[in-house]
């Protein structure tokens with residue numbers, strides 16, 4: 001399939017070469033075992049891919065979200081699933097932009113070398129869902145510690161991470177002027193927290209995505225693990241969420257190209273009624289439409305990356321990129337499954353696996369409805385519905 005060459009060919013080729021050592025069979029087997037792609041993530045770490053955004057002075061490559069997004073796109077385009085490791089990229093952004101010099105010196109070189117993994121971010125709670133400012137998890141300062149109590153749900157990669165960024169309320173909602181105030185973010189060292197105030201319950205789910213329910217019962221965190229100023233955590237986490245949405249947009253674009261590649265090849269080869277099925281316009285048009293939509297979503301992804309890297313407001317573009325890309329990859333997935341006929345359901349074709357994987361992004365990290373609501377109310381200034 002032809003795609004427009006860009007200035008990232010060197011990164012693309014390096015990631016493609018690495019991914020080539022982890023072919024479809026590898027990802028299929030991991031999916032069947034509901035395992036974690038340890039060897040693949042280790043190889044990405046060793047190659048410096050997951051430290052792309054760490055400044056060179058801390059041992060990383062000093063690249064931006066733009067380049068990081070190319071890495072994630074290529075993983076998904078190769079048939080893999082960057083969901084196993086994308087957390088490190090956007091969590092890094094939060095630490096980089098809002099962490100103290102001491103925190104950066106302490107963590108970043110070890111993350112760059114692969115000695116530490118920062119793959120998890122704990123925001124969502126069972127009782128509040130998308131209504132994040134109503135979170136019930138509290139962190140109360142007691143001397144040189146914060147004591148955390150509460151619960152989180154759908155917190156990914158905890159079992160394969162050493163550190164987590166946690167959002168908790170430090171001032172009760174009734175005592176703040178704006179509901180977005182009074183929340184703070186912390187670095188939680190999972191190696192010491194689990195079993196000592198923090199319990200993890202894995203959630204089996206439709207995708208092979210390692211995700212968990214977390215329970216905090218008087219978990220103690222050293223006060224120095226607070227990131228930035230107390231009470232401003234929601235603003236800090238939004239930066240991370242914008243990075244996350246943009247990276248996931250790039251992953252969906254990678255998925256979209258993967259589906260289009262696969263289905264294009266298949267419909268050229270598959271002969272029914274004496275001719276390739278791809279000769280029928282009823283087959284061609286949904287594939288062509290998906291390609292148009294993936295290409296269009298890609299433009300918004302570059303715009304979001306550019307704004308994020310220039311430290312400009314990018315909430316609208318990050319959300320719109322994620323919306324367009326997740327929709328485009330889902331339509332491409334549908335066309336790919338449909339035109340593989342029965343074979344689309346056979347695991348050995350990998351279509352059903354990628355189909356499940358890309359479906360997640362209509363719901364997480366933010367659902368399509370909430371993006372529409374954001375655009376309606378924050379961009380178009382329509383009356384607030386909540």
Ligand SMILES: Cc1cc2nc3c(=O)[nH]c(=O)nc-3n(C[C@H](O)[C@H](O)[C@H](O)COP(=O)(O)OP(=O)(O)OC[C@H]3O[C@@H](n4cnc5c(N)ncnc54)[C@H](O)[C@@H]3O)c2cc1C
Nearest residue numbers: 121122123124129130154155156209211364365366367369
């Ligand atoms: C596999 C997986 C991994 C995840 N990983 C993480 C993670 O690492 N860290 C983390 O913090 N979270 C994580 N999440 C959580 C994810 O971000 C949330 O599931 C997502 O934001 C939706 O929240 P919810 O599930 O509470 O849905 P709800 O908020 O309960 O919403 C349910 C549905 O109702 C709709 N809805 C809700 N309110 C409105 C409204 N006002 N108008 C219109 N429609 C509305 C939504 O569109 C949605 O489809 C993960 C989720 C999954 C499934």
